[in-house]
Amino acid sequence: MDALDAKYPFFATAREAVADAAVSLPELVAADAPAVERARERVERALMDGTVASESGAFPAESEYDAQAELLSYPIARILVSLLDSQPAIEKYAAAEAATAIDRIREDLATDDELRSMSTPTVSLDDVLAEFDLADAVRPESPRPSAGTAGGTAATGAGSGTGSARDPEHYWIAVGPYLRLTSPSWGESWRLVNRALADGEVRVSREELLDALEAAVEDRVREGLPFELATGEGIAAELESGVADLKRLLSERTYAGPVDVVAPDLFPPCMRNLIEKAERGTDLSPPESFALMAFLVGIGMSPDEVVAFCADTSLDAEGIRYQTEYLSDDRGSQYPPPTCETLANYGICHNEEDHMQVAADPLTYYERRVTEADEVTDWREENATAAEAESE
Ligand code: SF4
Known part of the structure; x- marks a missing residue:
């Protein structure tokens, strides 16, 4: 084999x-x-x-x-x-197979050609596209000539760390597969209206193409289950x-019960960083947005509260509702929020002051901080007071 x-x-x-x-x-x-x-x-x-x-x-x-x-x-x-x-277990299993596969694909693409031929077997982007019948639906953007290079044959530079310097930074994907493999719930920038669209093709970055391929793997794994x-x-x-x-x-592992208090000052650094990033107007990647939504739902926030809490961020209300409603219904109990280890793998956790020693997941960490705090102010109360004052 x-x-x-x-x-x-x-x-x-x-x-x-x-x-x-x-x-x-x-x-x-x-x-x-x-x-x-x-x-x-x-x-x-x-x-x-x-x-x-x-x-x-x-x-x-x-x-x-x-x-x-x-x-x-x-x-x-x-x-x-x-x-x-359990349908949620199937969903989570398919997502995990896809996340692992895309990590391996990233590594394969980053393996340079010489090593590729002599070390462990690797796939190329063309192999993966062909596997999912996307060979004719995705094409690399023609490289632009770099400064000082005549003839237009220069590299564009990968920039994403997932390929060699000769790999294109952008691709064009046919609109049908784009709509099938991506979701507006991933963030504003995924909406078709916010995309460069020409001749039935949508422009995506190399990383975005990998996100779409991750969705293709997930569909394949889920199929038949x-x-x-x-x-x-x-x-x-x-x-x-x-x-x-x-x-x-x-x-x-099912989360026993939310601490049911929303104290942003006590949120773990990973979640504060994600909120600050979204407040700066920067889009969160799908794993980042999932981690944040799972945390907010995990501390007992309703979809409406999460929408209000994220009102001034890059996260759009529709995407928030989609994710939080999924996480907070009966099936939500099967979705323990990602662990610190998983968040570290995604580059979301920086383990400030080695506090991974204190708890294995952000919810447990938050729960401890709430228990230890002398005084806790609930954002929900502050928000309700502000809304009342505004209506007067
Ligand atoms: S150690 Fe855990 S709680 Fe702390 S920043 Fe990392 S993921 Fe968040």
């Missing part, structure tokens, strides 16, 4: 490799093969930490699992997540104890 299939198990070739392999998933599960343990880890990490990368290290160089275990863990993880019988499996029979029976462990973990 090929390391590339193991790295991107949702690719069509990987699915074929699993189909062609002379292995039976029920037998693997019955034998408790390494792929089963890795599948359990895959789902647990997805639900708890938003990634499916193994804790033992990056695949393939550092992971304790070989390509076969890594590849076969994917179909088994899909069975496990189906048995959890949940499987219909009779509980208590066959493979479902064999996986019963693993499923019970995952359900227990989920219920333990």
Whole structure:
């Protein structure tokens, strides 16, 4: 089995490799093969930490699992997540597979050509576009000549850190795939009206193209889930104890109850930084906006309160409502806000004064600060008083 299939198990070739392999998933599960343990880890990490990368290290160089275990863990993880019988768990699992895949794609694109041919197998942007039938829908913007270069063949410079200096900074994507793969809830700048649009194509930066590809991976992973499996029979029976462990973990990690006070001065630095960034009018990336919304909902704010709280920021009311309503309904209990580790991976956390030692997630940190504070003023009361004064 090929390391590339193991790295991107949702690719069509990987699915074929699993189909062609002379292995039976029920037998693997019955034998408790390494792929089963890795599948359990895959789902647990997805639900708890938003990634499916193994804790033992990056695949393939550092992971304790070989390509076969890594590849076969994917179909088994899909069975496990189906048995959890929870749509939010499926959503979170698909998002985590996509986030991990896009990190790997970024690394692959940043690997220079010489290393690419001799070290671990990597994909190119063309490979990924072809995988999602986007080869004809995306084209790089013609490079502009750089200062002092005649003939227009100079590099544009990547600027994003996700490719070599020869990679274009911008691409044009056909409007149909753009609308299918992106969402206005990601921020104002994603709305079509705010985009350069010409001849049925939308201009996107390289990073934005990767965001759209992450959505394509997420759709691919979500497709076909949940499987219909009779509980208590066959493979479902064999996986019963693993499923019970995952359900227990989920219920333990479900946030017990909001502190139910909105004290922005006591917010952890990661959230204050995101709010300040949005107040400066800068768009938040999808992970940034998700982290902030999950935190605000986690401390007990209603969608209306979040909209009012973010009124003077780059976040638009419609996007806020979409995200917060999703997070605050019954399904919200399955979405523990991202941990400090996940936020650090996204560059959202800078672990000021090493306070990751104090708490593993921003909500717990905030809760401690509220408990320890001598006096706490709730923003909701201040906001209501200001609104009353205005109406008089
Ligand atoms: S350590 Fe946690 S709470 Fe503190 S800034 Fe980082 S993510 Fe936020």
